[in-house]
Amino acid sequence: MRRPASLTSQLGLTERIFIRGEDRQVATAVDDGLALVEEALHREMRFADNLADVTTRYLLEAGGKRVRPMLTLLTAQLGDGNTPGVLQAAQAVEITHLASLYHDDVMDDSQMRRGVPTAQFVWGNSVAVLTGDLLFARASKLVSALGERAIQLQADTFERLCLGQLHETIGPQDGEDPVAHYIRVLQDKTGSLIAVAGQMGVVFSNADPAYEKPVVTFGEKIGVAFQLIDDVIDLSSTGVAETGKTPGNDLRAGVATLPVLRLRERADTEPDARALLERLERDVIGTAEEGEVSPEASAAIAALREHEVTAQTLEEAHRWAREAVEALAPLPDGAVKKALVRFADTIVERSS
DSSP states (O other), rough: OOOOOHHHHTTTTTTTTOHHHHHHHHHHHHHHHHHHHHHHHHHHHSSSSSSHHHHTHHHHHHHHOHHHHHHHHHHHHHOOSOOOHHHHHHHHHHHHHHHHHHHHHHHHOEEEEEEOOOHHHHHHHHHHHHHHHHHHHHHHHHHTTOOHHHHHHHHHHHHHHHHHHHHHHHHOTTOOHHHHHHHHHHHIIIHHHHHHHHHHHHTTTOOOOOGGHHHHHHHHHHHHHHHHHHHHHHTTTOOHHHHSSSHHHHTTTTTTOOHHHHHHHTTTTHHHHHHHHHHHHHHHHTOGOSOOOHHHHHHHHHHHHSSSSHHHHHHHHHHHHHHHHHHHTTSSSSHHHHHHHHHHHHHHHHHH
């Protein structure tokens, strides 16, 4: 069985940073917990039905960094550490995340995920959606054993995931600021699950309840930063080998990322911005079904990558990450806070 990446390798932490015994102890506890969670995931995601057993474990076995359970285990070190409740909550969080990926790939008509063809590409939309539903059910079963608080946290998060996808699908309403709408979608679709991952670590390790709000705020904000960095990475010239995505994949799927939204803001007053937007709408946006990226689309994507709006998006990602770190002020100084700060750093470093 594949062992998940260690805390130090995921966060880029070195022995120099984890020099004190307390720091190394926290890193070891998280790594040991991740190994237990990984083993449990392969057990909990088995189904008696042969088809369901294959489809539900498809993305699990494709890999992933297990970022969300790692955060659950990390914040749990603020309390009693890897309690049985913490380990079970970490499993539920990751299964919920995996379930959302099946649905996201259907909504976005994505063809690749984690270096393999998406479930909807292999089995079709209906099977992919139902597989996601099965995983949501399995996650709900896990949290139900943790009591009413866990059920409420899971239900609230599931509601936000659905609302985020709904709002992304229908787009901003008349009079609504498109950028504010987009940020709200990111908070619901990504921030909510990262936030609850950290929150469950606090709750089920019996840590000081005063730590919940800082951890939730951190998760919400770092989730937005994560997705804004993804908007920049989507324009990367390094292609599939480096990023796992075809350049412009989100744009070609019709997703209006922040660089495009900022470009639209400028189009009324800046002729160059208007001309680039027209190229993108003609050659890139919504062209996923046409197959390979055309030379015209590649050129338009490259032009957007070099435009000021992409640098602006990167700056906004850094701002959200800084605010996430600032939210951690009430937490005690030590290995947990240090690792959370380093996690925020690695989020924004992904674009370099």
